[in-house]
Amino acid sequence: MIAEASANLAIELNGVTRRFGKATAVDDLTLRIPQGHTFGLIGPNGAGKSTTIKLLMGILRPQVGYVRILGIDVFAEPSRMKKRVGYVPEVPQMYRWMRVGELIGFCRAFYPTWNDDECARLLDLFALDTGKKVRHLSKGMAAKLSLVLALAHDPEVLILDEPTSGLDPLVREEFLDGVLGAVCKHQRTVLFSSHALEDVHRLADTVGLLYEGRLLLHRGVEELLTSARRIRAVLRDGCLPRYEPPGLVWQHIERREWMLTVSEFTPDLLQTLRKENDLEHLEVMGLNLEELFKDFVKGRKKTT
Amino acid sequence: MTTLLWKDYRLNRGLLLLGIVLLLGPYAAECVLVLYGRWPSWPAAADWSARLLDASFFSLVLSQLTLAVLAGNSIAAERAERSAEFLACLPPSRLQILASKLLLVLLAAGAIWVVHLSITDWVVPTMGTPVASSWEQWGPRSTFVAGTVMLFGASWLGSAVLNSPASATILGIAVALVGGPLLAQVVWALFTSGAREALPFCGMIVGLSVGLLCFLSGSACFLCRAEP
Numbered sequence: 001m002i003a004e005a006s007a008n009l010a011i012e013l014n015g016v017t018r019r020f021g022k023a024t025a026v027d028d029l030t031l032r033i034p035q036g037h038t039f040g041l042i043g044p045n046g047a048g049k050s051t052t053i054k055l056l057m058g059i060l061r062p063q064v065g066y067v068r069i070l071g072i073d074v075f076a077e078p079s080r081m082k083k084r085v086g087y088v089p090e091v092p093q094m095y096r097w098m099r100v101g102e103l104i105g106f107c108r109a110f111y112p113t114w115n116d117d118e119c120a121r122l123l124d125l126f127a128l129d130t131g132k133k134v135r136h137l138s139k140g141m142a143a144k145l146s147l148v149l150a151l152a153h154d155p156e157v158l159i160l161d162e163p164t165s166g167l168d169p170l171v172r173e174e175f176l177d178g179v180l181g182a183v184c185k186h187q188r189t190v191l192f193s194s195h196a197l198e199d200v201h202r203l204a205d206t207v208g209l210l211y212e213g214r215l216l217l218h219r220g221v222e223e224l225l226t227s228a229r230r231i232r233a234v235l236r237d238g239c240l241p242r243y244e245p246p247g248l249v250w251q252h253i254e255r256r257e258w259m260l261t262v263s264e265f266t267p268d269l270l271q272t273l274r275k276e277n278d279l280e281h282l283e284v285m286g287l288n289l290e291e292l293f294k295d296f297v298k299g300r301k302k303t304t
Numbered sequence: 305m306t307t308l309l310w311k312d313y314r315l316n317r318g319l320l321l322l323g324i325v326l327l328l329g330p331y332a333a334e335c336v337l338v339l340y341g342r343w344p345s346w347p348a349a350a351d352w353s354a355r356l357l358d359a360s361f362f363s364l365v366l367s368q369l370t371l372a373v374l375a376g377n378s379i380a381a382e383r384a385e386r387s388a389e390f391l392a393c394l395p396p397s398r399l400q401i402l403a404s405k406l407l408l409v410l411l412a413a414g415a416i417w418v419v420h421l422s423i424t425d426w427v428v429p430t431m432g433t434p435v436a437s438s439w440e441q442w443g444p445r446s447t448f449v450a451g452t453v454m455l456f457g458a459s460w461l462g463s464a465v466l467n468s469p470a471s472a473t474i475l476g477i478a479v480a481l482v483g484g485p486l487l488a489q490v491v492w493a494l495f496t497s498g499a500r501e502a503l504p505f506c507g508m509i510v511g512l513s514v515g516l517l518c519f520l521s522g523s524a525c526f527l528c529r530a531e532p
Binding site for chain 1: 306307310311315385386388389390392394395396397530
């Protein structure tokens with residue numbers, strides 16, 4: 001049963017810990033992404049997103065735990081794994097002295113599944129000139145070339161590390177369209193990290209929030225947005241909150257105003273809040289992914 | 305593998321061109337000198353062969369620089385321009401990447417020795433000039449090879465450990481010019497009865513040992529190291 005479940009997983013990190021000296025970048029991280037899912041990895045700077053992605057790509061080795069992609073141990077069979085994975089780094093460090101066409105020819109030799117038609121289609125879509133030297137490409141064009149190289153061998157898994165950071169809105173749009181096209185057409189598994197939460201909302205069906213190397217949250221985006229709510233309560237004079245609801249993400253009290261964000265909102269919760277606290281007023285508001293992300297991080301900071 | 309070798313050739317194309325100049329330059333210079341010295345008459349075969357032997361020595365010495373720079377550049381150059389990170393995410397294994405770099409340096413070393421040996425052991429004897437037999441030249445040649453191995457090994461180690469090709473090359477040259485001879489003297493003083501004839505032998509043993517040790521540790525370091 002477990003083997004069967006594991007066989008359907010595209011990405012699996014199990015109890016992974018990675019330290020750099022005394023600092024723990026990834027702490028006992030367990031993450032399982034089934035095939036065909038699009039997973040957005042979010043978190044503040046230094047949360048361990050890039051380290052997690054480097055662990056997935058076999059660039060870094062975990063001190064504890066194991067990493068598997070499509071059931072392949074990343075460190076036992078790196079070549080086999082890399083042939084089935086497309087990777088777009090935050091800053092593409094391609095051979096700057098090569099021409100675009102040369103770089104494509106170079107990468108093509110390593111992938112038995114290289115799809116020339118798809119490569120040509122993507123080059124055309126992104127208007128990339130194969131005669132141009134990589135060093136002469138703008139940041140946006142380099143990002144697009146990186147995506148072409150990641151997609152042209154028809155990978156089953158696509159891993160993107162903050163791929164749209166620093167891109168102008170137009171290029172970002174084209175880039176995301178390219179990713180979306182690849183996901184929809186081939187039902188690929190995608191894991192991407194991003195600070196741009198509107199991109200995450202647009203692309204991901206599942207989201208994971210990483211904070212100080214730990215996974216605070218792993219849920220479906222729509223489910224999360226449906227169940228999370230911000231509640232604004234006004235306390236009676238001289239009263240303090242007596243009851244903290246379950247699934248409390250963040251709360252803030254200023255004078256009589258009590259703001260709280262809960263991840264598991266139910267209508268019953270309002271009744272309980274009214275019953276357990278001396279409230280003058282109660283108001284429920286929806287949240288977008290960015291507000292929710294901020295509340296999770298602020299709530300965690302207060303706790304720690 | 306062919307693709308990796310092509311990439312390494314392209315990465316080191318400038319250095320290989322410089323290597324060709326250093327390899328063939330001394331022959332060209334000696335040819336000009338011998339023609340100039342005998343002008344307007346055509347130089348005798350003996351003049352040619354003497355000059356060619358001189359040129360082959362200088363060419364071999366200068367070509368050691370090519371090997372040091374190539375070895376120093378082989379790994380560190382990609383790290384310096386950060387394309388090593390890109391390559392690390394592609395399917396070729398670290399061993400294949402390393403093998404391609406080594407093959408390029410070995411091909412260059414092979415070309416240097418083919419040119420040298422064909423001049424000294426084939427061209428010059430066919431001109432009728434008696435030269436020392438290969439067996440007689442074995443001693444100086446083996447010492448020279450040992451020096452080359454040390455130079456290459458130290459540059460290779462430097463390239464695997466450092467981020468700058470220039471620093472790696474300087475390390476290789478420093479080890480070959482300073483560390484190696486000093487160590488050879490120490491070995492000679494400690495393990496021989498002070499006989500002068502034993503010194504080249506000590507130099508050869510030290511050169512080969514240090515070179516191979518550096519090469520193996522550099523390779524192990526590259527295979528275990530994560531990029532960047």
